[in-house]
Amino acid sequence: MCRTQLQQHLYWLLPFLDTKTIIERDGRLQFEVYRKPTHTDQYLAFDSHHPLEHKLAVIKTLFHRADNIITSDTAKTDEHRHLRGALGKCGYQRWTFNKAFKPSDQSKKTPKCTPLTNRNKANITIPYVQEVSEKLRRIFQNFNIATNFKPQSTLRQRLVHPKDRPRKGSKADVIYRLKCEEPNCNNTYIGETSRSLNERYKEHCANRYSSAIFHHLKHNQGHSFNLESTDILDREPRWFERITKEEAKVVHVRGKKEELLPAVVTPTHFIFRHRKGSWVWSVIVKLFGRTFPRKGLFAMFRSPWTSYGVNLKIFIVSNTKGIIKTLQDAVKDLCGEQTFSLLDSRACVLMSDQTYCLHAAVENGTLRIYNPKPPKGIPYEDTLDEMSYPHTFELTIQRSSDGSDVILDLHLRGKGSDDDVCQMTKFIGHYKRDNTTEESVSTQSMPTELVESVRQNLAVTGITGNSERMDVLPANTYQLQAGSIAGGSGRKPVVLLINDGYGNSHGRVFTIHRQMASFLVSKGAVVHSIVLGATQGDQDTAAADGVQLIPPKTFDGDKRKPSLDWMTWDHLIRYPNLPSDVRFIVGHVNITSRAAREIKEQRLPNAKLVQITHEIPELTSHYQGDEKVKRIGEESDSILDDLQHADVIFSVGPLAYDYYQTKQLKCQHYEFLPKPSDMFSEMQVKYVHTKTKTVLSMGTIIGAESLRGYDIAAKAMHIVIDHLPNTKWRACGVSAEDFPESKKIIQANIHFTPLKYDTQEELSREIQQAHVVLMPSRAEPFGLVGLEVIAAGVPVLVSHKSGLAWFLNKNSDLDRPIVEIKDNDDEAAQTLAKRIIKILENGSKEFEAAQRLKHQLLALKPWEASHKKFLETFGL
Incomplete structure (x- = not known):
């Protein structure tokens, strides 16, 4: 278009605010929505910490504007399509549009003319905290009080600061944390003070026995503390509330003596402080009726195979550096000559003083799954008392007559809850039968069924050595539905699919990948898809399917083309912001199977790994040249290595399913038959x-x-x-x-x-x-x-x-x-x-x-x- 034509074209367009006025040749006026050329279609992200009604309001406002400004039906349809695509990229799924356009139940019940006596007595606006604010609204509603939510953080709070921030040393009424400056020292002091930090720090450095920091510096030459690196954890002017908040930050030791505790932090959670706080926690529970979430560790130790089977000891403890070594020492003391080694450990979030139950499911060569009813459970304590051993679950698995490997599936749940706090699936490899060992008659005639016994070790102390055990016999077991690996939670699963692309590009893997994603979304799952790149068409397709694409992070000056290595070995850099609540990871063999495995092991250890097999190198490589034939063994071994780390395998079509059935895979294996596209x-x-x-x-x-x-x-x-x-x-x-x-x-x-x-x-x-x-x-x-x-x-x-x-x-x-x-x-x-x-x-x-x-x-x-x-x- 030449310059004169461009000027004439712009002459008939008049943008004003968000309205674009178009003057037709016959003099009629048409109106459309106007966006600046720099507009990026960025709206309130659906995964942001805002109430749902605010997010639905974004949809209502944008579509209301389109319906009331635009005069042409064609332009209105285009604007609706554009809004759905733009909001889809911001995380809005199809159900949000349906909910936004559907009249609320309250609006249906409320007449246009509401009597004064039926109107709300008052209105209240509170900061929005997910799951908490909704409960408060329901409480206020019982008293006829209307509740509105507002974001906790606004641009004004971030940008407008009329006064300079006070210096850290002059702050008072704080809960603070001091860290030792020595690189190899992890010692930390947590305290509270009503005076300024400068004054309190001088007291710490004073030469007196009651100063834990002085005690640490005296016995550790070269160590030092720096006031400027002090972390202020909270502020509270009232003494009792300040003490309470301080104790919530401290993992302390509850010994039986009042004297100063040793200045050691990590292996057994000893903290620089006098014994205090056990009474504070009981007061918190009684006054406020709540506990606080803590960083926990679910750790499992196993014995070698013996003539009767294998033993496991399972702990729930606070997640602190060195805790595994401490548990190993405790197991060694408890078990004497029998050796135990770490089988696996998982980080989890636990509540102090809450009771947790272990749900154990075991499968051996008979392919029969049992799930014992859990015992009464053990309470979680985020302290390790120096005078006693931690509580433990014990699991004994008798061996089967054919010596099959054992598949163990453990679910840690709060007492009375169906939600998994932590889940772990492990293979316990084939034991080696000792020919010199004489087995008893009862052992030789042992039935092939797997017999499990879940025991609970309560209050095992190092002083008395007494232990109380509770056995759950096989009679209390019940059959599980075989084949399902989903946890017992009622929440919709979050699935992370991994493929080099997404969209309408027709290829075997592309088509099946998109079909699986759309299928999961249609049943209510939240689906993310990692890709190496996506065109605008691919993004629109994913938004229409309800799938959230995760493209790689790129850097200025880096001219390298995207490759599968980005997903496999550089995912920490290329995909730094993966969702943390993923329950399933899906990879395609042998394209992204290794990437899926690496992401699971390094970043999402609690997620289930599902691998989709498409290729059979032994079948196809013979027709692709000598170099491919030479690599058949290497390629097949790589595929089997990935599959051995999977929780579930789906093979596309009966031929691939039949082939991989011969590989003696230890996980669940099913056939997947793709459906022809509707097109x-x-x-x-x-x-x-x-x-x-x-x-x-x-x-x-x-x-x-x-x-x-x-x-x-x-x-x-x-x-x-x-x-x-x-x-x-x-x-x-x-x-x-x-x-x-x-x-x-x-x-x-x-x-x-x-x-x-x-x-x-x-x-x-x-x-x-x-x-x-x-x-x-x-x-x-x-x-x-x-x-x-x-x-x-x-x-x-x-x-x-x-x-x-x-x-x-x-x-x-x-x-x-x-x-x-x-x-x-x-x-x-x-x-x-x-x-x-x-x-x-x-x-x-x-x-x-x-x-x-x-x-x-x-x-x-x-x-x-x-x-x-x-x-x-x-x-x-």
């Missing part, structure tokens, strides 16, 4: 009789010509074109740049048209124009494109060596597209050519048969059973 199942194809015929081949050629059977297809098309000269061969997935090399590779002395496709829409257009689609692969784990061609109602020929043929052969009504691809290429080409010619010459009948096959497939819905199992895995 293909809803496609209406009508046969048109023409002399020109179109044969369509699928997939890239370079590097996969033998695997995909392009050389067989080329030989077959020679025969077909000799018989039907007006036949055109089109290769979908071959770019113009790759055409010369592709033609040379398959040695095609006939013309074929290269077609590059990037989206499902482009692929569906090519399938609609084809008379027959060829998929003569020598090896194919499944063949999703072939399934979608069948769902479209277009004739297709599928190699009997593909995973899709395995699936079609299960039902005699669906095996029509299968063609035998023999090992002799010439014979395979002859067989394929005959089937192609038959379809082209009997076009009308073949299309009618393809339509019948389509209806049979869609009526059977063979994918529903696997989809149900898929949802059960995520607790949906």
Whole structure:
């Protein structure tokens, strides 16, 4: 557009505030929403700490503006679409739009003219704290008081400071923390004072026995404290409340003596302070009726296999550096000659003095799962008394007669609660039978069922040595639903999917990845997807699906292209802000399976790892060159290594499922059958009789010509074109740049048209124009494109060596597209050519048969059973 035209164009547009006035040629005025060129479509993020009504108000306000300003129906529709996409990127899911547009129950009940006596007596505005403010609102509502929420933090609070901040040393009425400056010293002092920090620090440094800091400096030459590095934890002018808040910050020792405690912090939680606080905690509970969340550790120790089985000791203690060594010493004292080693530990959040129960489920070679009713439980204390041992759960697992590995699934829950505080699934490897050990008659005749006994060790003290145990016998067990790995919580699961992209790009993994994401979202799960990059179209697609994309962080001057290494080895830098409440991580073998495993182990250890298998190197690599054949063993070992660390595996199609069943995987393994995309199942194809015929081949050629059977297809098309000269061969997935090399590779002395496709829409257009689609692969784990061609109602020929043929052969009504691809290429080409010619010459009948096959497939819905199992895995 030239400069004069641009000026004339702008002359007829008049932006004013958020309204854009358009003057039509006939003088009429049209109005639209105006946004500045610098507008970024950033609105209140849905995951921000704001009340839901504020977030719904964003939707209502923006759509109200669009409905009342815009005069054109077309522009109004475009604005609605734009708002849904923009808000989708900010985390708003489909249900939020439905809830925003739906009238509230209160508005339905309230008449337009409300009597004065029925109106609220008062209004109150309180800062919003999730889960707390809602409860306060319900309490105030009982007294006819309307409650409004306001954010705790505003821009004014952040930016406007009329006075200079006071110096740290002059502050009084504070709870503070002093840290030793020595790099290798972790000692910390937590205290409170009504005087200024300067005065209190001088008292600490005074030469007197009552000063714990002086005591530490005296016995540790070279150590020092710095007033400027003091952390102020809280401020409170009232003495009792200040003491209470101070004790809430301290993990202290409750010994039996009043004298000064040793100046050691980390191994056993000794703190620089006199014994005080045990009475304070009881006062807090009585006065305020609440406890405080603490950082806890769920630690499990195991013994070696013996003639009867294996023992485990499980602790819930405060999460502090060195605590594992302390527990190991305690276990050694308790067990004497029997050795125990750390099996695993997990960080968790625990409440002081609350009782916790252990729910244990065990599975051995008999594949029978038992879950003992938990014992009464043990209370959590975030202190380690120097005069006693910590409480412990004990678990004894008897060995099975076949010596199978044990799968142990533990859930720590508050007493009376169904929510998991911590969950741990572990494999206890095969024990080695000692030939020199004489087993008793009772041991030799032991039944194959797994017998569990959960014991509880209460108040085991080092002074008396007495212990109280409670056994839960097998009679108190009950059967669990096998196959579900979701926790007992009623919350919707948060799922993290990992793939190199997301969107409409048609590829086997891309399509299945998006199908799984949409499927989970439709059932209420919160789904995030890590990607290496996303176009605007991909972002809009994800927003429409309700999926939140997580792109990598990039840096100025870094010209490297995104790669899978970013996800696998650099995820801490490239994806620093992963959601912390993820319960499931999903990777694709062998694309992002290692990345999913690394992210789980390093950042989300409590999440379940679900791996999706698509590839079988032993099946496909033989047709991809000598270098691929040389790496079969290495690639297969890498895949199995990732799968051995998974909690659940889904194999795409029956062939892949059958193959990986032979690998003796220790975790749950299921088949996943993808559903054809709606774009293909809803496609209406009508046969048109023409002399020109179109044969369509699928997939890239370079590097996969033998695997995909392009050389067989080329030989077959020679025969077909000799018989039907007006036949055109089109290769979908071959770019113009790759055409010369592709033609040379398959040695095609006939013309074929290269077609590059990037989206499902482009692929569906090519399938609609084809008379027959060829998929003569020598090896194919499944063949999703072939399934979608069948769902479209277009004739297709599928190699009997593909995973899709395995699936079609299960039902005699669906095996029509299968063609035998023999090992002799010439014979395979002859067989394929005959089937192609038959379809082209009997076009009308073949299309009618393809339509019948389509209806049979869609009526059977063979994918529903696997989809149900898929949802059960995520607790949906």
